[in-house]
Amino acid sequence: MAEPARQYQNEETAYRVAPNNIEAEQALLGAILINNDAFYRVSDFLKPEHFYEPIHQQIYQVAGDMIRATKRANPVTIKTFLPADDKIGDLTVAQYLARVAAEATTIINAEDYGRSIYDLAVRRSLITVGEDMVNIAYDAPVDMPPVQQIEDAERRLFELAETGSYDGGFHEFGNALNVAIDMANAAYQRDGGLSGIATGIRALDARMGGLQPSDLVIIAGRPGMGKSSLATNIAFNIAHAYRGEVAADGSTKAVDGGVVGLFSLEMSAEQLATRIIADQAEVPSSKIRRGKIDHSEFERLVGCSQMLHKLPLFIDETGGISIAQLAARARRLKRQRGLDVAVIDYIQLMRGSSRHGDNRVQEVTEITTGLKALAKELNIPIIALSQLSRQVENRDDKRPQLSDLRESGSIEQDADVVLFIYRDEYYLKNREPAEGSEEWLSWDTKMREAIGKAEVIVAKQRHGPTGSVQLGFQDEFTRFSDLADEDHLPERFE
Numbered sequence: 198m199a200e201p202a203r204q205y206q207n208e209e210t211a212y213r214v215a216p217n218n219i220e221a222e223q224a225l226l227g228a229i230l231i232n233n234d235a236f237y238r239v240s241d242f243l244k245p246e247h248f249y250e251p252i253h254q255q256i257y258q259v260a261g262d263m264i265r266a267t268k269r270a271n272p273v274t275i276k277t278f279l280p281a282d283d284k285i286g287d288l289t290v291a292q293y294l295a296r297v298a299a300e301a302t303t304i305i306n307a308e309d310y311g312r313s314i315y316d317l318a319v320r321r322s323l324i325t326v327g328e329d330m331v332n333i334a335y336d337a338p339v340d341m342p343p344v345q346q347i348e349d350a351e352r353r354l355f356e357l358a359e360t361g362s363y364d365g366g367f368h369e370f371g372n373a374l375n376v377a378i379d380m381a382n383a384a385y386q387r388d389g390g391l392s393g394i395a396t397g398i399r400a401l402d403a404r405m406g407g408l409q410p411s412d413l414v415i416i417a418g419r420p421g422m423g424k425s426s427l428a429t430n431i432a433f434n435i436a437h438a439y440r441g442e443v444a445a446d447g448s449t450k451a452v453d454g455g456v457v458g459l460f461s462l463e464m465s466a467e468q469l470a471t472r473i474i475a476d477q478a479e480v481p482s483s484k485i486r487r488g489k490i491d492h493s494e495f496e497r498l499v500g501c502s503q504m505l506h507k508l509p510l511f512i513d514e515t516g517g518i519s520i521a522q523l524a525a526r527a528r529r530l531k532r533q534r535g536l537d538v539a540v541i542d543y544i545q546l547m548r549g550s551s552r553h554g555d556n557r558v559q560e561v562t563e564i565t566t567g568l569k570a571l572a573k574e575l576n577i578p579i580i581a582l583s584q585l586s587r588q589v590e591n592r593d594d595k596r597p598q599l600s601d602l603r604e605s606g607s608i609e610q611d612a613d614v615v616l617f618i619y620r621d622e623y624y625l626k627n628r629e630p631a632e633g634s635e636e637w638l639s640w641d642t643k644m645r646e647a648i649g650k651a652e653v654i655v656a657k658q659r660h661g662p663t664g665s666v667q668l669g670f671q672d673e674f675t676r677f678s679d680l681a682d683e684d685h686l687p688e689r690f691e
Contacts, residue, residue, distance in 0.1 A: 216320045217249035218313055225310040226256050227301025229264075230271050230294070235304035236264045239311030247318035255279055256294070272298050319357065326353050348521050352574060355528045394455050394538060394578065397434025399679050400666045404655055405614065408435075408538060408578035412659075413569045413611055415544075417583040417602060418618035419590070423651065424582045425464065425542050426472070426675040427618060431580065432457045432540050433473050436510040441535075455537025456509040458530050460523055462546035466512040472675050477501045481673040509534070519548040520567035531575055539575075541568070543582035544608065562607035569611045583608055585617075595624055599656050615657040620670060621647040651677060 228235040245258040259278045260270040268274065272294035285293045330350050337346065393407025408414060418424045438454030461469055475482035478497040484490050485498070511534065513526060523541070530536045541547070549560035549567075565581075572579040585601045597617040602608045609615060625644050630636040651670040655663045669678045 215249070215324060216317045218317055219250060221310045221313045222248055222250060222253045223297050224301060225307055225314065226253060226260070227297045227299075228304045228307045228310070229257075229260055230275075230298040231301050232304045233260075233264045233270055235307040236261060236270075238304070238308045243311045243315055247315050249314075249317070249321070252279075252283065252285060252290070252293075322357050326350065326357065329353075344521065348524070351525060351528065355532065356574070358532060394435055394451075395438065395453075396431045397438065398431070398668065398677060400668060401653060404661070404664065404666050405658065406661060408580070409613070409660060410576045410578060411573045412578045412613040413565070413572050414578055414580045414614040414616065415583050415602075415608055415612040416580060416616045416618065417585050417597065417608075419585050419595075419597070421623050422618040422620055423670060423675070423677065424618055426670075427653075427677050428540050428542055428580055428582055429459075429469060429472055429675070430476070430677050432459050432510060432538070433476070433508070435538050436508045437505075439509050449535060451535070451537050456511070456530075456535040457538045457540065458511050458513070458527060458536050459540045459542070460513045460515070460518060460526075461542050462514075462516050462518060463542055464514070466514045469512055474498055474501050474505065476674045476676045477505065479674060482675065483673070517546060517548055520564050523547070524567065524571050527571060527575060531577075536575060537577055539571075539577060539579045541579065541581040543584065544568075545584050565607045565611040569613075595619070596652070596654060597656070609657065612657060613659045614655070617654040617656055619652045619654060620650070621652075622650065622670075650680070 225235070225239065240261060243257075245254040245261075248254045248257055256275065256279065259275045263270040263275060272291070276291045276294055279290050279294075281290060283290050288296065330346070333341070333346055334343075337343070393405070393409040393412075395402050395407050396405075416424050416428055435454050436457045439451060439456065440453040441449040442452050459469065464472075471482050471485055474480075475485055478494070478501040480490060480494045480498060484494070490498070511530060515522070518526075527536060527539055544561065544564055547564050549563040568579055568581055583602060585597050589595050589597055589601050596619050599609050599615060602615075622644070625640065625647055628640070629644075630640055649669055649671065651668045653666045653668055655666065657663065667680055669680045670676070671678070
């Protein structure tokens with residue numbers, strides 16, 4: 198077999214050559230050229246950039262494009278798409294293709310060759326990351342503290358562990374198109390026609406198309422509106438709907454629902470568990486905390502706890518967590534258990550780096566920018582809760598606006614979706630006039646209309662329309678749900 202020119206080595210050379218196996222690359226390409234079915238044994242995990250030799254990268258790319266287009270890929274058909282004037286040792290490209298195909302034996306070992314090529318590519322990328330770590334540590338810029346280098350190295354190592362290659366450069370538009378078409382196909386095939394992960398609340402999914410990968414979703418509202426309740430409901434729905442299947446590379450991929458990581462900076466894990474079990478068992482959480490439950494309610498709680506025990510819902514209750522710590526723990530969870538959605542409750546309780554001093558606006562800007570970058574890196578939707586400023590209370594119409602987002606315009610800027618929660622019932626409760634008066638009758642009419650209802654205002658959405666979604670809210674169970682259609686209400690007897 199002819200060796201590519203760049204591979205000629207002197208045994209006495211003082212330098213180390215990056216890990217590679219030219220023979221395995223030639224054997225795999227030969228197997229593909231004589232039997233195109235071999236390509237499908239490796240195409241799920243092996244990319245052109247995993248090959249060491251540039252000419253092998255080109256051959257694999259061209260052969261793959263032709264096979265996907267249902268055309269025959271062999272030395273004769275692909276040579277016209279490769280540089281004819283290039284030399285590989287003493288051979289032309291056409292002669293080299295013929296030699297590779299002639300010396301191929303069988304496709305039985307194609308996957309083994311592919312795995313070997315992939316593993317060697319990962320080792321080369323690992324060497325690159327390691328060399329960069331050493332070089333930067335020796336000659337670190339003045340404005341780059343060690344903790345920043347650690348975070349950067351961790352991010353690159355995570356990307357390497359997830360994809361088998363580290364590449365922070367440009368991506369071909371054709372690859373981006375393939376991803377877009379795959380997403381559209383998934384939405385077409387999936388029940389409900391959603392391109393993202395279903396929240397479990399139909400009205401919200403219809404407006405948003407589900408939670409989209411790499412999106413930062415902000416849920417904001419004044420205290421008492423139910424921000425934590427809505428986020429917890431969505432987290433539970435996604436975890437409860439989880440159904441996974443094993444992918445070609447051996448990893449488990451979510452088909453429905455997903456693995457959820459919930460960073461609760463305000464409530465403890467026990468409080469969150471109480472909320473969820475109260476919702477599912479339909480026992481008010483206030484009764485659970487006071488022990489005012491009867492035997493049948495306790496049996497429902499026990500039955501629900503057994504059903505919920507294996508939910509893929511992981512809770513981190515660290516208070517005042519920094520954006521760097523949160524990113525590190527999210528990466529670790531994705532690597533060890535999987536992670537499809539992250540929920541943060543809430544932004545104003547997080548910390549940025551110490552370099553901002555008392556400038557809270559800059560700190561929040563760092564946090565929201567970091568959350569958006571993390572969503573893109575992990576390719577998951579991140580739901581982050583946010584407080585609103587008090588200026589809402591000074592208006593007659595207390596429905597929130599984007600300008601009400603507290604402390605930083607970066608929340609509005611970095612978010613892909615902004616949802617506001619508004620419950621008229623909350624404000625009406627606190628404005629009850631004297632009973633029997635004319636004002637009370639008007640108040641009572643409004644209260645009857647508002648009770649048990651909530652409005653989720655989609656104030657910003659990069660991928661779709663804005664507007665309002667009407668939901669039901671059961672305060673005693675802290676549960677948001679779809680409102681029943683008037684056409685499907687049970688018959689009333691008065």
